[in-house]
Amino acid sequence: MDGAVPLFRMEGISKRYGGVRALEKAKLSVTSGSIHAILGENGAGKSTLIKVMAGVVAPDEGRMMLDGSEVTFASPAAANQAGIVCIFQELSLVPELSVADNIVISDPPKRFGMIDRKAQRRIAEEALARAGAADIHPLALVKDLPLSRRQIVEIAKALARKPRILILDEATSALTAADVAKIFGVLKRLRSEGLALLYISHRMNEIAELADQCTVFRNGRNVASYAAGTKSDNEVVELMIGREYSHIFPPKPVRAPATAAPVLEARKLSWTDRLDNISLSVGAGEVVGLGGLDGQGQRELLLAFFGVLRGLSGQILIDGRPATIASPAAARDDRIGMALIPEDRKTEGLMLPMTVRENLSFAALDRLSRAGIIDRAAEQRLIDDMVALLAIKTAGLDIPVGALSGGNQQKVVIAKWLMRQPRIILLNDPTRGIDVGTKQELYQLMRKLADQGAAILFYSTDYDELIGCCDRVLVLYDGAVKRELVGAEITERALIASALNIHGEEMAVRGMAKTPARGMAKTPARGADA
Amino acid sequence: MKDWRYWLAEQRGTLLAFGIFIVMFTIYTSNHPAGFTANVVQTASNKGVLLAFVAMAQTLVVITAGIDLSVGMIFLLTNCLASWLVVGTGIETAFGVVAVLGTGLLCGAINGAIVIYGRLQPIVTTIATGAVYYGIALLLRPFPGGSVNEDLADALTGRLFGVVPASLVVLLAVVLVVWVPFSRSVLGRAAYAAGSSEMAAYMSGVPIRRGKFAAYALAGLLAAIGGLFLTFFTYTGEAAYASGNAYTLFSIAAVVLGGVSLFGGKGSAIGAIFGALAFRTIGDLLFVFDFDPLWQPLFQGVILLIAVSLGAFALFRVRNRLEWFL
Numbered sequence: 090m091d092g093a094v095p096l097f098r099m100e101g102i103s104k105r106y107g108g109v110r111a112l113e114k115a116k117l118s119v120t121s122g123s124i125h126a127i128l129g130e131n132g133a134g135k136s137t138l139i140k141v142m143a144g145v146v147a148p149d150e151g152r153m154m155l156d157g158s159e160v161t162f163a164s165p166a167a168a169n170q171a172g173i174v175c176i177f178q179e180l181s182l183v184p185e186l187s188v189a190d191n192i193v194i195s196d197p198p199k200r201f202g203m204i205d206r207k208a209q210r211r212i213a214e215e216a217l218a219r220a221g222a223a224d225i226h227p228l229a230l231v232k233d234l235p236l237s238r239r240q241i242v243e244i245a246k247a248l249a250r251k252p253r254i255l256i257l258d259e260a261t262s263a264l265t266a267a268d269v270a271k272i273f274g275v276l277k278r279l280r281s282e283g284l285a286l287l288y289i290s291h292r293m294n295e296i297a298e299l300a301d302q303c304t305v306f307r308n309g310r311n312v313a314s315y316a317a318g319t320k321s322d323n324e325v326v327e328l329m330i331g332r333e334y335s336h337i338f339p340p341k342p343v344r345a346p347a348t349a350a351p352v353l354e355a356r357k358l359s360w361t362d363r364l365d366n367i368s369l370s371v372g373a374g375e376v377v378g379l380g381g382l383d384g385q386g387q388r389e390l391l392l393a394f395f396g397v398l399r400g401l402s403g404q405i406l407i408d409g410r411p412a413t414i415a416s417p418a419a420a421r422d423d424r425i426g427m428a429l430i431p432e433d434r435k436t437e438g439l440m441l442p443m444t445v446r447e448n449l450s451f452a453a454l455d456r457l458s459r460a461g462i463i464d465r466a467a468e469q470r471l472i473d474d475m476v477a478l479l480a481i482k483t484a485g486l487d488i489p490v491g492a493l494s495g496g497n498q499q500k501v502v503i504a505k506w507l508m509r510q511p512r513i514i515l516l517n518d519p520t521r522g523i524d525v526g527t528k529q530e531l532y533q534l535m536r537k538l539a540d541q542g543a544a545i546l547f548y549s550t551d552y553d554e555l556i557g558c559c560d561r562v563l564v565l566y567d568g569a570v571k572r573e574l575v576g577a578e579i580t581e582r583a584l585i586a587s588a589l590n591i592h593g594e595e596m597a598v599r600g601m602a603k604t605p606a607r608g609m610a611k612t613p614a615r616g617a618d619a
Numbered sequence: 620m621k622d623w624r625y626w627l628a629e630q631r632g633t634l635l636a637f638g639i640f641i642v643m644f645t646i647y648t649s650n651h652p653a654g655f656t657a658n659v660v661q662t663a664s665n666k667g668v669l670l671a672f673v674a675m676a677q678t679l680v681v682i683t684a685g686i687d688l689s690v691g692m693i694f695l696l697t698n699c700l701a702s703w704l705v706v707g708t709g710i711e712t713a714f715g716v717v718a719v720l721g722t723g724l725l726c727g728a729i730n731g732a733i734v735i736y737g738r739l740q741p742i743v744t745t746i747a748t749g750a751v752y753y754g755i756a757l758l759l760r761p762f763p764g765g766s767v768n769e770d771l772a773d774a775l776t777g778r779l780f781g782v783v784p785a786s787l788v789v790l791l792a793v794v795l796v797v798w799v800p801f802s803r804s805v806l807g808r809a810a811y812a813a814g815s816s817e818m819a820a821y822m823s824g825v826p827i828r829r830g831k832f833a834a835y836a837l838a839g840l841l842a843a844i845g846g847l848f849l850t851f852f853t854y855t856g857e858a859a860y861a862s863g864n865a866y867t868l869f870s871i872a873a874v875v876l877g878g879v880s881l882f883g884g885k886g887s888a889i890g891a892i893f894g895a896l897a898f899r900t901i902g903d904l905l906f907v908f909d910f911d912p913l914w915q916p917l918f919q920g921v922i923l924l925i926a927v928s929l930g931a932f933a934l935f936r937v938r939n940r941l942e943w944f945l
Contacts, residue, residue: 145822164824165821165822165823165824166824169824177822181818181819181822181823182816182819183811183812183815183816183819183820183823183884184815184816184819184884185811185814185815185816185880185883185884185885186808186811186812186815186884187625187629190808191823194808194812194820194823194824194825195823195824195825197805197808199805202800202804203800203803203804204803204804204805204808206803226625228622228625228626228629229625230625230628230629246823360938361938389939392939392941396940397939397940397941398938398939398940399938399939399940400938416940437941
């Protein structure tokens with residue numbers, strides 16, 4: 090870093106969420122007039138790092154220095170005051186207010202105690218012009234703007250706060266190529282004006298174009314800092330690899346070539362700008378994984394199958410026959426027999442204040458009732474079966490499900506759907522935030538259900554799980570399937586490279602040669618595919 | 620797009636309510652035996668402003684994505700209090716008015732403090748505080764009675780220059796003194812932002828709590844102005860439970876008619892005023908067409924349903940069905 094005094098430095102920053110270690114003695118230093126890229130796979134600690142910097146999360150230990158003196162931020166407002174402004178992945182715009190209202194929201198110009206609308210308009214126009222978006226009308230309501238424009242407003246809003254350090258967290262993920270080019274021009278100009286920019290992205294080409302300095306995170310630690318351009322893409326992927334393996338996976342069966350039509354098939358599925366021409370098939374007894382970085386359309390794809398999205402183009406086939414799935418109720422119907430284990434069990438999977446018993450039987454009530462009256466005895470039998478099958482640990486069936494541990498709550502969600510004996514099971518990152526023991530039980534269960542003939546489509550942000558559980562993995566990028574990995578091709582290296590959309594056949598080949606050996610050593614139960 | 624189009628889009632709810640009111644009021648006066656005379660307008664105005672004040676109060680809270688079921692009871696409490704205090708000499712009357720308005724402000728502030736700092740749901744909080752406010756009103760006036768400074772009452776319910784209803788002028792003044800500054804202040808914007816997306820507002824460092832508190836407190840003040848006017852019209856105080864509840868519910872109806880979103884973050888008190896005036900005119904319409912007054916609740920309900928359905932069309936555009944539940 091050619092001897093420049095860092096504007097901002099953090100050292101020994103650690104943060105835990107319950108038992109999960111998000112950051113472990115992380116350090117980072119940022120210089121004025123440069124763009125610093127942060128790299129790392131899902132869950133490497135990037136988001137927590139910037140939340141600490143922006144005053145959203147208080148670190149458990151460690152210290153931060155600004156201009157050489159130690160600082161702590163009690164709130165996002167305090168960080169803003171110090172000149173650190175962050176543009177988060179989740180937008181922070183108020184939808185019912187106008188663009189101008191939003192841009193000045195933290196500190197509106199005032200006259201006689203009231204907001205000075207003329208001054209506000211002027212500030213907004215300046216900020217929009219600086220963000221290269223003079224075509225956005227300051228009076229337009231944010232909720233009427235498309236996502237890409239909102240992201241530019243978000244940048245304009247950050248600029249209006251006159252930051253010294255600007256943090257962009259996946260700020261280009263919703264932008265079109267033309268918008269990205271504009272934003273890059275803006276960012277480069279800001280750098281020449283002396284701002285320090287922290288840029289988090291998983292698009293390697295963007296980083297190559299923008300960054301002066303790069304830092305790679307892995308497992309909550311920073312593993313390397315280097316000047317941009319001094320490492321090849323392959324070397325960067327190398328640095329990002331190396332998760333700690335802690336799971337035991339059930340063996341994968343050797344699969345005979347499929348003869349029957351796949352249970353679930355999609356042909357050229359597209360939806361708004363989130364799904365792009367996706368074709369895939371899942372056969373009976375098969376576990377197909379969805380990989381890629383978070384938010385590349387995996388969730389939308391599962392929702393599309395489950396009948397939640399409207400205006401879907403393309404075709405969904407069940408048992409080789411075209412099917413129209415108009416709602417979740419239609420999807421779970423016996424003719425289709427689909428179940429979705431949702432990502433957010435607290436809002437989409439469970440009714441937390443209701444009892445374990447009620448939650449378990451919700452999805453299957455129509456099967457358990459005659460003429461609208463619930464057959465209590467049949468309900469009890471089925472519930473007992475499920476509690477035994479999944480080993481749900483609960484003090485009783487009549488306590489609120491919210492009182493259970495996260496892992497047991499997730500088991501309830503799964504059991505609820507298994508009560509219908511689904512043929513197609515969609516799982517949306519089902520192991521997020523649950524303990525290792527329960528995770529292993531879920532892996533075993535998933536394989537058992539597949540062996541019984543279920544078709545399973547499994548999205549996970551944990552590459553390790555995809556490697557350990559799946560017969561095939563489809564890697565999504567920008568709403569499209571970028572790569573299909575089969576059997577022994579499913580390696581961490583291949584997953585990361587294709588998730589980052591790096592074209593490197595050579596790398597994939599090297600990965601194939603190396604990984605099975607490591608897999609053998611660390612996960613002995615996985616012998617079947619080696 | 621030109622500026623005026625954005626302005627138009629922003630004011631659509633208000634303009635729609637204004638349109639509905641104008642149409643209904645025109646039908647009303649053109650069928651009234653006396654026609655469009657100062658007297659007819661004055662009577663209509665005096666009836667209309669009561670609900671208009673209470674609806675303005677409701678608007679402030681609804682903007683924060685809350686709801687205030689105690690506005691009707693604050694309205695009653697301040698009416699009963701005014702029937703004791705707003706009497707006597709000029710000085711005494713002035714003191715009484717200040718005390719009545721201060722009481723309303725305090726009632727609203729209590730609601731706000733419980734909702735914001737006690738983190739209770741607005742609906743539960745205001746049902747409970749509403750019952751308390753009604754209880755106090757009943758202790759103040761176990762039986763209808765009391766009096767009011769009649770000179771002041773007659774001046775504020777009469778006509779200015781023989782044509783303009785004084786109550787309408789007061790309504791305008793309150794809009795200018797309370798609503799306009801609030802809606803253009805940082806606190807007002809915080810109230811809107813909190814109602815639209817509390818998380819985004821928090822992340823942007825907006826003073827959410829102070830904004831919401833100001834909205835609740837000013838709602839109490841506006842309900843008290845309504846209560847004061849009720850005293851001016853009736854010359855008495857009465858803790859009429861049914862009337863208090865009716866005002867609460869009608870204020871919600873008026874707010875919706877006026878284009879204020881019950882989900883928060885959107886709408887204006889001016890829209891709610893026209894919503895209130897339109898809602899009041901429904902009853903008058905039935906009168907000029909010689910309908911049995913028994914039809915009034917049914918008729919009001921139908922009009923309200925139609926108006927509310929207009930707002931639901933946006934749901935047809937949703938492409939991810941999960942957004943229905945957001």
